[in-house]
Amino acid sequence: MNIVVVNDDGWGSAGIRLLAKEMTHMGRVIVIAPDGPRSGYGACISVTTPILLRHVEEHDLNGAEVYTTNGTPADCIKLAREVVLKDQPIDLIVSGINHGSNASINVIYSGTMGACLVAAEKGIPAIGWSINSHAADVDLHWLQPFLLEITHHLLEEGVPPRTCYNINAPVGEIEGIRWTRQCGGHWTNELDPIEGSSSKEYVGAWKLGGEFVNDEPDAQDTDIWALDHQLLSITPILIDLTHYGAL
């Protein structure tokens, strides 16, 4: 079994190291990760710049091979198919473990999930993993036993066409697993002014920040509700964005 591991936090983050190591119990693991943070990249692809690939020596990952790229998480999928695993099937792509939730609307912004959308486009089963904390040293040991168990289960069930999975884990003890839908939500107060940045040349400069607003706080079938109740959330994601109800 050929398993490709990607992420958007970049190679070396605790989340991708754990995920890669766990996956070696299922098959041959090839890590292809950005060489630095690509949070918020969505399904961005490198149209205007060359995509470089580097091999990295790693001896602490149960034999997983590691590559890094200056490209995006979405580019990693293309490098996996056409360069590193050229002419070999890819049986599974796992993305993450992202440091930070990708619940609700964040699926469109997430590089972690962007890579999964691209995998789904190629017909490759893909699972995105995120934990509800941005801390680099977040405690992942509560999540660890679920990584192989859920992956096995989803592959055995069979992944529907044009579909991938968005899995979000709470921090701390996991009290159950819930199938969920994407919660309605939006971001506000997103731009923090950088003081003293305005000039003759620029109107100003801002740092991206923001507050997430849950638009459905009372709904009990959403990914956010699951996270708020110490449940691991699994949302099937469809890459056909047509609003059939509106057609």
Next chain:
Amino acid sequence: MNIVVVNDDGWGSAGIRLLAKEMTHMGRVIVIAPDGPRSGYGACISVTTPILLRHVEEHDLNGAEVYTTNGTPADCIKLAREVVLKDQPIDLIVSGINHGSNASINVIYSGTMGACLVAAEKGIPAIGWSINSHAADVDLHWLQPFLLEITHHLLEEGVPPRTCYNINAPVGEIEGIRWTRQCGGHWTNELDPIEGSSSKEYVGAWKLGGEFVNDEPDAQDTDIWALDHQLLSITPILIDLTHYGAL
């Protein structure tokens, strides 16, 4: 009426100039566009770099105001809401006219549509326009009369929650308008090696290219089918990506 015009080809492309000029017949127009090409950026946001905003003097756009940014198409929506139109309502966001089709799976890669997804997240009506040619000097005059007509129609109908529109126009005479769904499709042969680029430091370097494969060539209700038959395609796009059928 406050109308924000964005794109991913960058300020100065023929498509955005025409769209901005036409929209001045409906209300006050503010253009906020990337300062260069951002094709393939999807809903990418600038998490790791400051976002700068510049005012541009323009006297040939029926009074439209113009700003540019080093940021992404998605960032443009945030700048519109929180900086340029701070405390004022935005009644409509139009994106494009993109030089190149955004039919089928390209909705996830498209910066033009990425901006629309973000607008839909904020509850702002948004319409993405694309024409099926990458030529910088593509003849837009066949499309021009539809810009105001369709915009009026969609706003009068009312935009459903969490929805935006992906409109793709054929090149040349437009023989009708069709409501469509997103065609199944995928990309292949995407990485073109850059000759002589491998080194001790890199495995290699690639340019992003690729061939689009239509997975549903016989379906007659898709965006691609409409384009192939000289019809202007309108696809309603939902930002809830949950695969309800799989739940």
